[in-house]
Amino acid sequence: MRETSMPRPRQCRYVAVAPHVTYFKPRGIPMTALEEVRLSVDELEALRLADLEGMTGSEAARCMRVSRHTFGRTLAAARHTVAQALCRGLALRIEGGTYAVADAGAAPASAKENTMQKIAISSEGPTLDDAVDPRFGRAGGFVILALPDMTPQYLDNGASQTMSMGAGIETAERMAREGVQVVLSGYVGPKAFEALTAAGIKVCQNVDGGSVREAVERFVKGELPFADAPNK
Structure with a gap:
C-alpha cells in the first residue's frame, strides 16, 4: 500500500491591518445575478505593498515575512483575481488566507x-x-x-x-x-x-x-x- 505524503503547511503571511471593506460589486447588477471571485487578505496586502506603496519585491517580502518567491506568487495571484473581477464584471470578496496582523508598535516578530x-x-x-x-x-x-x-x-x-x-x-x-x-x-x-x-x-x-x-x-x-x- 503506497503512503501518501502530507501537504506542506502553508507559511503564515503578515499584514499591516485587516481590511475594513471586504466586498466590491458592479453597480446596477443585483447580487443574485452576480458571480464572485475571492481575494485572500494576504493577496490584498501584496497588492497594497507593491502597487500602492510602490515597494520592491524584496522590501514587500520582508514586510510580509516571506521569501521573495512566495511574495511574487502571492502578488501574481492577486493581480489575476482583480483582473478577472474588473474584466468580467464579477463581484470581489476579500476573505481568508493564512495570515496574521503584525503589531505595528512592537519590534518585527522575526x-x-x-x-x-x-x-x-x-x-x-x-x-x-x-x-x-x-x-x-x-x-x-x-x-x-x-x-x-x-x-x-x-x-x-x-x-x-x-x-x-x-x-x-x-x-x-x-x-x-x-x-x-x-x-x-x-x-x-x-x-x-x-x-x-x-x-x-x-x-x-x-x-x-x-x-x-x-x-x-x-x-x-x-x-x-x-x-x-x-x-x-
Missing part, C-alpha cells in the same frame, strides 16, 4: 523570535569573520550559535564533502542531531530542504556573499525570510 534560537551558518572557517560557504550539503563546516550568545561553536562537515551522493541529507541529519532550529546558507538542494523541513528546521537561503557575522546580524534584524521551497 527579530523577536530569532533572539532565542539555535542557528547554524554554513561557513568556510570556524570564526564569525569567516565567509559564509555558499553550499549547504557540502559545506566545509558550520558555525553554530545559541542566540543571543555570540560564542561560536564549530561543527566540521568535511566528511560530507567526500560523499558521492546524499551529502545534503546527511548534513541535514547532522543539524538535527545538534538541535539546530534554523540554517543560514547559500544553496540548499531539494532533498536537503525536504530533510530539514521534516526535522522541523527552518531555512534561510541565498545568504552567501558575506561573513558569518554579517549573516547573523541580518538574521537578528529580521532581514532574512524563511524559505518555503528549495533554491531554484
